[in-house]
Amino acid sequence: MILKEPDDYATLHEQIIAGDKPAPRRFSLQGYRYYRWKQKNNRLMQRAEQLAKQVDDVPVVGEKPLSPAAIHGFTGRWSGHAAVVSGPQEWQTTTNLGAGFNPNVVGAPAPAIGAPLGEHVITGSEICCDPLSWFREGIIANPSCFVLSLPGLGKSTLIRKMLMGDVAQGHIPIIAGDIKGEYVGFVHQVGGQVITVGHGMGTLNPLDVGALGRVIPQLDAKITQLKKEKDFGAAGEIEKMLRQAREQIHGRQVTMMSTLLGLARKGQIEDYEVMLISIALREIYEQTDIDWDHPPVLTDLIAHLAKGSEQLKEKSCTFTDAEWRELIIPLLRSLNALLDGPTGQIFAGETSTPIRVDSPAVCIDVSAIDRGDEKMKAAVMMACWASAFGAIEAAHMLADAGLAPQRYFSATLDEMWQVLSAAPGMVSHVDALTRLNRTDATVLNMITHTFKDLEALKTEEDRKTAMGFIERAGMVICGGLPNSELEILSSRLEFSSAESGLVISWSKGAHPKRSRTKGARTVPPGRGCFMIKPSKDGSPGIPVRTILTPTEIEYRLHDTNIRFDEFFKLGTISKASP
Structure with missing residues (x-):
């Protein structure tokens, strides 16, 4: 029977969907007219498909499984075709070593909130952080940070990048007593005020x-x-x-x-x-x-x-x-x-x-004072x-x-061991600031090398007070530290074995070579690497590697080895003059 009226094709379509009749062959006259009718009636087609989904265990005559092309997506402009679908990342280990293994051994997800610092050491994702921004988002309860790291691994660089973020947000960094003059270039670049104090x-x-x-x-x-x-x-x-x-x-x-x-x-x-x-x-x-x-x-x-x-x-x-x-x-x-x-x-x-x-x-430069x-x-x-x-x-x-x-202000105490030991009342001043900085709308950045710096204060009362700074800090940031320091720090923070291994590895120096360096100097593997611990309850830390922008490199804002320039350029041992 040759169908001519649209209602006849609708009836045939209903019968095909119900499984009462097979679909006509596509290249027959009836099949040609049927499939042409389907193309002109998209709305009816969509309704039939919805009805078919509501019927359980009803076979659809002529239904075909998904082809490989459908799995990879559609081709053409603005399409989502993928020639190769990558499988998930796989690890292989023995049952003894891999019992309870979790691939996320180190690193909590870092919010993109605050000053851009660098990239995640493991995943490579961008890391943004500064105490005031994280305090505003409720990530930390107190707008302050305590930074610990061995010398030469980039503590001041990390803080300067945070302070640049403060300036960009309209906050005012204050370095009241820059002992080494490390913040003068940064303050000049942002158009701030540098006050130099010294003889003459x-x-x-x-x-x-x-x-x-x-x-x-x-x-x-x-x-x-x-x-x-x-x-x-x-x-x-x-x-x-x-x-x-x-x-x-x-x-x-x-x-x-x-x-x-x-x-x-x-x-x-x-x-x-x-x-x-x-x-x-x-x-x-x-x-x-x-x-x-x-x-x-x-x-x-x-x-x-x-x-x-x-x-x-x-x-x-x-x-x-x-x-x-x-x-x-x-x-x-x-x-x-x-x-x-x-x-x-x-x-x-x-x-x-x-x-x-x-x-x-504002930076008060006191580097000219006789140490x-x-x-x-x-x-x-x-x-x-x-x-x-x-x-x-x-x-x-x-x-x-x-x-x-x-x-809003951001007070920075770099080389804190010198600041605290400078005068008898400085420990009490800083202690008051750690307790009242939220009332004063002031961020407190405390930077020192190791815990032993705090233990070297003159009086027992000052030592006990200073050791409490880390407990009241909103976040603790650790660079390269030896194992002995981590043992002391573990009494106040909880580190996983993977986190401890990273922090200890960052404290190692560069491997020696058999010949002199040609071109770029070798740098320690842990330079610029830090573990951000926003919580003291054992939550995972965030390992970050700081990245310097071209502007920071051009103006050498973070280079504390400027006085060694001529020495580094020599590259060879000079002969003694006769």
Whole structure:
């Protein structure tokens, strides 16, 4: 029977789908018309296929299995054809060695969040990380990191790459006391502020009001404006902030002078001497030539104490000028020694370069200070950190008053063993920062070589406090470390055997050769490799190999061997001159 009407072909199609009739041969007249009808009725075809899927165990006459071409996908433009389908990766080992084997022996998945650092050591995927970005995403509970690695393996390079990410996100890195000058090039490149301190290279005023004192005129102007607008409630809040700022500045000035005098005398100064300094500083600000833009200097304090006011004599219980002179002479001698003693003339005058809170980055370079002079280094480091804390507080106060946007800071303590041992109060300062950095909106990057650096602090109290830094750090980053260090570190972090093997292997040096190097110098295999541990509960770490960009290589931002350039170029042993 020859079918002509469309309904006849619909009936035939239903019968074929139901299995009542076989499909006509394709090259017959009836089959030609049937298949042509199917092409013109796509909607009916789709409906029939849906009905066929709902029927279980109903054979479809003429159904063919998938061909190899269908498995590999369709060919042609914009198609998904694959000539070869690769099989999964396979491993082969013995039953004894491979019992319970998991191919993911090292490395947790790393989120692409934060500053780009490099690539995964095993998988090669990109790794992004910085404490503030991971804190925002909830990956870590505290925006801080503790970095441990042997010298020369790239600790400072890793931190500089994180700080570059901070600058790109609008955060402000502060390196308050760059002992080796390793961050100067980075800060120059991002357009930041470099403050150089040393003999003949700049002065620091220990009585400087800092950035916090320099925002007081702005707060005064804001109070006046609010009172003109009759917004007395907001004006009262800013007046409260203003009183708090003045007391903070005064307390920092007194503490700074007490610390400097204690360092010079190798002991604590007398309590009445601290009182006299405090009273004298309050009286100095009553003079007409002293204000927040022109704070007092050491010579002003010495002159005021030498003169002696009625209040000073009354508080010190001295009733005659002779008694006053006898009391004040030891203090005046110690103050004069700060002007031209172990610290040279670094504290003689106003601060040559005040910190700007709106700078993209701030670096206080103290690399010119004689490393053998412990007193001078301690005094300068205390002054640097006091200025840095003042700048952070000033930025937050401006934000609270609505005069500036909220800013976020990243404080870096490179060569932390030198920073902590520089002055008796530095351990307590850093300890307070590790506990309050979330309140201060400040990231803390702590960098040192080994745990033994912390164990070498002078007092037992400082050693115990410093050992707690790693426990409060949001993340711990380990470069190449010897086995002895990992044993100590394992008491605070959990490492798998594979992770421990990687970290120990990174501490090994390059293999020696039989001949001199031609071209590029041989580098240790672990240079630039680090294990990021964002959790202390035994979760897998993230092994990363830092990668330098062409710009970083061109400007040599991470090259700490610049002074060896001529030596490396020689390549041969020079002959001794006759």
